[in-house]
Amino acid sequence: MRGLIDLGFKGLEGLLVLLLAAMVVMVFGNVVLRYLFDTGIDVSxxxxxxxxxxxxxxxxxxxxxxxAHLGVxxxxxxxxxGGRKLCMVLSDVVIIxxxxxxxxxxxxxxxxxxxNYAPITEISMLWIYGVGFFTSIGMGLMALARILRVVTGRIDEHELKAFAGEYGDDEAHALKERLE
Structure with a gap:
């Protein structure tokens, strides 16, 4: 199951790359067209x-x-x-x-x-704003799964450290503590 979830997130990362590449091509193409020919492609x-x-x-x-979202x-x-787990559960409840x-x-x-339809492409605006369904379900399920891992005692030590902002190895963390 974990492998399938990892594969799904790799697919999402690939989709992000494709979306960014398409945006770059469309925007750069329009800049070139406006600079050279004083025109552009409205659809892009x-x-x-x-x-x-x-x-x-x-x-x-x-x-x-x-x-990796901003955190305090x-x-x-x-x-x-124990305190970290409590804070993790509380923050995940707020996220849900x-x-x-x-x-x-x-x-x-x-x-x-x-x-409502987009003025140029005439795409239903539900295709644009409907991303809220994907985002709220995706983030909500991840927060719920983390709460379940905490409650059942299956939370990983690395995940608990990452939640507390300790992303480096133990030596880097020890060095950071000595400097403070």
Missing amino acids: EELSRFLFVWLTFIGAVVVAREN ETLVTRLGA ACCAVFFWGTWQQAGINAT
Whole structure:
């Protein structure tokens, strides 16, 4: 199961690369066309904005898995394993609550967005704003899985250290502590 999840996230990372490459080609192509011929491709402007939205929200899910979102580790680094686990569970409960609000808001707007269309491509705006479903479900499930790992005692020591902002090896952490 773990291998399948890892493969899925590798696929998401590949999708991020494709979205970024497509954005670069479209934006750079438009810059060249405007510079050389005083014209541009309107579709590429609109699509690059839509791809940026998807890139941002898919990236947020990938980064959440790596525990690389901004955090305030000042207190958590000073706590022992029990305190870190408590803070981890509390923060994941808040994340799940935020994901639920985000999902509910996306759900409430889905009907309106389904009937609104982009001015140039005429794509239903649900395809753009519907990324909220993916993001809220993805991040919410990861937070729920981490809570379950903490409660069942299957939390990894490395994951607990990463949560506290200790990303390096033990020697680097010891050096950091000596310098403080």
